[in-house]
């Protein structure tokens with residue numbers, strides 16, 4: 290699965306460091322920390338029918354990540370909200386939109402790793418694109434040899450731009466002809482796929498790995514909450530790859546692709562041994578949530 294460019298995005302305008310500019314002029318300095326060390330944090334958000342879904346949760350995670358990274362000169366929350374509104378209004382975007390919100394540590398006075406060289410404050414980028422959910426109806430996964438980071442190295446709770454381990458897992462998946470790489474923790478239990486969280490359903494129960502090694506995804510949290518609300522048995526657990534092979538249903542969650550069915554893992558078809566699909570019910574209640582929830586663009 291390879292995303293295609295959308296001609297509607299050829300003329301979009303992008304918010305960068307306080308200015309709205311055409312995409313060809315949206316550039317960061319070579320002295321910016323994101324260029325020098327991947328030293329930035331980010332969020333992906335979606336706009337449904339004039340509303341930004343999960344705004345509070347995404348901004349909380351962005352500010353938490355920036356605080357953990359000890360950024361200085363972090364913009365106020367209302368300024369980030371205003372930048373998102375300005376970007377969406379400038380581009381006349383209301384629906385089927387994905388926003389990549391990036392906050393870098395900002396420009397350095399000279400190249401180097403030391404954050405004390407960053408004396409200009411953070412750089413905020415709001416990149417909004419016309420982008421309906423990117424995954425096809427179902428996808429395949431391939432277990433990767435690359436382990437997901439643990440709190441022993443870089444804590445997966447930080448949503449940072451240093452995505453190299455996930456990218457290496459994606460390359461392995463591409464080479465194997467799969468859509469995404471399934472990444473394990475240091476003990477061999479499943480953590481997540483390279484850019485999405487993962488769930489299994491077996492005998493009516495929905496399970497997802499603990500957020501020890503995976504990003505605690507906003508969509509993942511929403512699915513857990515919606516299942517609880519609708520009395521669908523659902524819990525976090527340690528889950529092995531074998532349990533993925535024999536699950537009745539497997540799916541991924543993420544802002545980019547929403548909820549996506551997995552039809553095969555490592556060449557094993559995922560076979561539903563029951564007449565009904567729990568995943569179809571979860572997808573329906575998630576879609577309903579996107580239709581009624583979210584912060585209206587004019588209230589940003």
Ligand SMILES: Cc1ncc(COP(=O)(O)O)c(C=O)c1O
Pocket residue numbers: 333455481482483484485486504505506507508509542543544545
């Ligand atoms: C590694 C990783 N896992 C999972 C997700 C899904 O998270 P969310 O549901 O918050 O989009 C993302 C999204 O950025 C991600 O980068």
